[in-house]
Amino acid sequence: MEPINIVDSIVTPLNRKNVDTDQIISKEFLKRIERTGFGQYVFYHWRFDENHEKIEEFVLNQPKYDGSTVLVAHDNFGCGSSREHAPWAILDYGFHVIIAPSFADIFHNNCFKNGILPIVLPVKQVEELLEKGEQETLAISIHLEAQTVKAGGKTYSFEIDPYYKKMLINGWDEISLTFQYEEEIAKFEEKSKQFV
Amino acid sequence: MGKNIIEKVWQQHIVHEEAGKPDLLYIDLHLVHEVTSPQAFEGLRLNNRKLRRPDLTFATMDHNVPTQNLPTINDPIAKKQIDTLAENCKEFGVELADMGHPDQGIVHVIGPQLGLTQPGKTIVCGDSHTSTHGAFGAIAFGIGTSEVEHVMSTQTLWQAKPKTLQIEVTGELGFGVTAKDVILAIIAKFGIDVGTGHIAEFTGKAIQKLTMEERMTICNMSIEAGAKAGLISPDDTTVEYLRGRKFAPQGEAFEEATLYWKSLASDADATYDRTVTIDSSEIEPFVTWGTNPSMGTGISKTVPTSSAYSDESDRQALSKALKYMDLQEGTPIEDIEIQHVFIGSCTNSRMHDLRAAAAVIQGGKVAPGVRAIVVPGSYSVKQQAEAEGLHQLFIDAGFEWRESGCSMCLAMNEDVVPAGERCASTSNRNFEGRQGAGSRTHLVSPPMAAAAAIAGHFVDVRKVMNVPV
Numbered sequence A: 001m002e003p004i005n006i007v008d009s010i011v012t013p014l015n016r017k018n019v020d021t022d023q024i025i026s027k028e029f030l031k032r033i034e035r036t037g038f039g040q041y042v043f044y045h046w047r048f049d050e051n052h053e054k055i056e057e058f059v060l061n062q063p064k065y066d067g068s069t070v071l072v073a074h075d076n077f078g079c080g081s082s083r084e085h086a087p088w089a090i091l092d093y094g095f096h097v098i099i100a101p102s103f104a105d106i107f108h109n110n111c112f113k114n115g116i117l118p119i120v121l122p123v124k125q126v127e128e129l130l131e132k133g134e135q136e137t138l139a140i141s142i143h144l145e146a147q148t149v150k151a152g153g154k155t156y157s158f159e160i161d162p163y164y165k166k167m168l169i170n171g172w173d174e175i176s177l178t179f180q181y182e183e184e185i186a187k188f189e190e191k192s193k194q195f196v
Numbered sequence B: 001m002g003k004n005i006i007e008k009v010w011q012q013h014i015v016h017e018e019a020g021k022p023d024l025l026y027i028d029l030h031l032v033h034e035v036t037s038p039q040a041f042e043g044l045r046l047n048n049r050k051l052r053r054p055d056l057t058f059a060t061m062d063h064n065v066p067t068q069n070l071p072t073i074n075d076p077i078a079k080k081q082i083d084t085l086a087e088n089c090k091e092f093g094v095e096l097a098d099m100g101h102p103d104q105g106i107v108h109v110i111g112p113q114l115g116l117t118q119p120g121k122t123i124v125c126g127d128s129h130t131s132t133h134g135a136f137g138a139i140a141f142g143i144g145t146s147e148v149e150h151v152m153s154t155q156t157l158w159q160a161k162p163k164t165l166q167i168e169v170t171g172e173l174g175f176g177v178t179a180k181d182v183i184l185a186i187i188a189k190f191g192i193d194v195g196t197g198h199i200a201e202f203t204g205k206a207i208q209k210l211t212m213e214e215r216m217t218i219c220n221m222s223i224e225a226g227a228k229a230g231l232i233s234p235d236d237t238t239v240e241y242l243r244g245r246k247f248a249p250q251g252e253a254f255e256e257a258t259l260y261w262k263s264l265a266s267d268a269d270a271t272y273d274r275t276v277t278i279d280s281s282e283i284e285p286f287v288t289w290g291t292n293p294s295m296g297t298g299i300s301k302t303v304p305t306s307s308a309y310s311d312e313s314d315r316q317a318l319s320k321a322l323k324y325m326d327l328q329e330g331t332p333i334e335d336i337e338i339q340h341v342f343i344g345s346c347t348n349s350r351m352h353d354l355r356a357a358a359a360v361i362q363g364g365k366v367a368p369g370v371r372a373i374v375v376p377g378s379y380s381v382k383q384q385a386e387a388e389g390l391h392q393l394f395i396d397a398g399f400e401w402r403e404s405g406c407s408m409c410l411a412m413n414e415d416v417v418p419a420g421e422r423c424a425s426t427s428n429r430n431f432e433g434r435q436g437a438g439s440r441t442h443l444v445s446p447p448m449a450a451a452a453a454i455a456g457h458f459v460d461v462r463k464v465m466n467v468p469v
């Protein structure tokens, strides 16, 4: 996993609530057996019409947001299925940070496993970012270590679980970390009740 | 002070606890299917790791499998995914119920059926509807593929202790009101994020009276209320369901297990971080009209009008959903015509569901212009339904009778609703494009779906069944 700490970019504003994982990556693209190559399919049915023509108005298709690595969205981002193809597609497309007032649990978890930083900010602040991001190209600077977001002359601070913060900054692989607890796991297995 | 079942089961599975870290939680059962596992198996291989407990891992094929003309799979990429699962299970020693195997079926249907699902277990699967297994008093939740790999490697997961939510359903369900209507009503009333950050326990008299299959329908959709998991305390109904199942403890061990299972039920004085309550009298047969499961209403009602919402963003969401669904504000639900009916999915594809749907047919025929398919949740559900002659009832009425799998619930196989057409579906998600690009999904119970198939539009199943409302 790539470490992540300081991100300077412009905001891509996706002003929608309840963006579900079916929207992020539609099921027809779930059949690959690799982790990579999903970026081209992200938000497919919002980006392209039935004839696979670009829908120009959709925010990801507007040239002014090209190269952005920070996605800002509204409440309950990533609800629906557990498919990790959703964060894979978002990351592969180029986003490293997602800012929203709230995330669905499984998606939120999946972000940390892939080096994506999900930031929760209060609704008012997110709406500010969305609004400004839609009007102009809004530069944004994120500092994970300091837990700050700077944009439009303001600084916002955010909370993050210290464990996941460390994992993201160091780009650690969680499985190798867990192997350090092997003995405890074995002990647990010995004493635990199993009716199988 | 008493404890609720969530706290009890969680506590019993902590392998390592430390301030500033999530808990390291032991996983008792890992269910695997073809879509979310290939990258995890590949991860094991790349890192030269073993699968720690193949004996606590069980695999099946469901998402991609065709529901007719078995075993031919026309889509080469789907076939590759299915073949990959078979190869991986062989390589890592995982028991697999593959296509044509008597134990095959939708992962959340077969777990309970085989007795793999038991009270007090921690159960995970790379699938959000793992919450279904909570019906037995297990902590069961969906995980992503990285976590699938983590469980394969270590049989554990790092999990922050969630908050607890009690969803109480008081009173008695009215005639024609099913478990599906209960959960749809809960989500409509409290919203699709009421459970975010929580594990929910469903309590109350209405819940206690439900059969295990009905309880599974409720817990199945707890994820649609945003909850990490949803569960119901085990009782005699739970125990009797499990008795004699293939992987359930047998003989004396079963009696011993029973004592343990019952001890897990929430104490009478248990408390929760939050409680919400709904009374059964508020619940009638439900139909969703929008593009998320909270956008639903009773069959006697109409599509809402924007004046019903005070919040501007809710009004926008309404108009966006209605545009996608091609519906007008204020349209009576009963006037909505459908072209497709899907009876199936891990929400509603068990014997109870098929019987309830079949009971509505009463000699009727599927309306002209409607395509209706019935997809049993598992091979063994299909066998039993055929033994009871249900399949003939469906076939005679003009329904298609299929092999088991996820099918039109997410339309990864060939069972797709074409763009612009409308489907009455017993599944769990009405997201845009869920049943096919441009498709329009209305979530309903199995009897409501069967009644709509025959009428060609939604009808109040209570009228069809000739009992005064």
Ligand code: SF4
Residues within 6 Å of the ligand: B062, B063, B106, B107, B108, B127, B129, B345, B346, B347, B405, B406, B409, B410, B427, B428
């Ligand atoms: S039936 Fe639908 S919701 Fe259930 S596991 Fe299959 S695809 Fe998922």
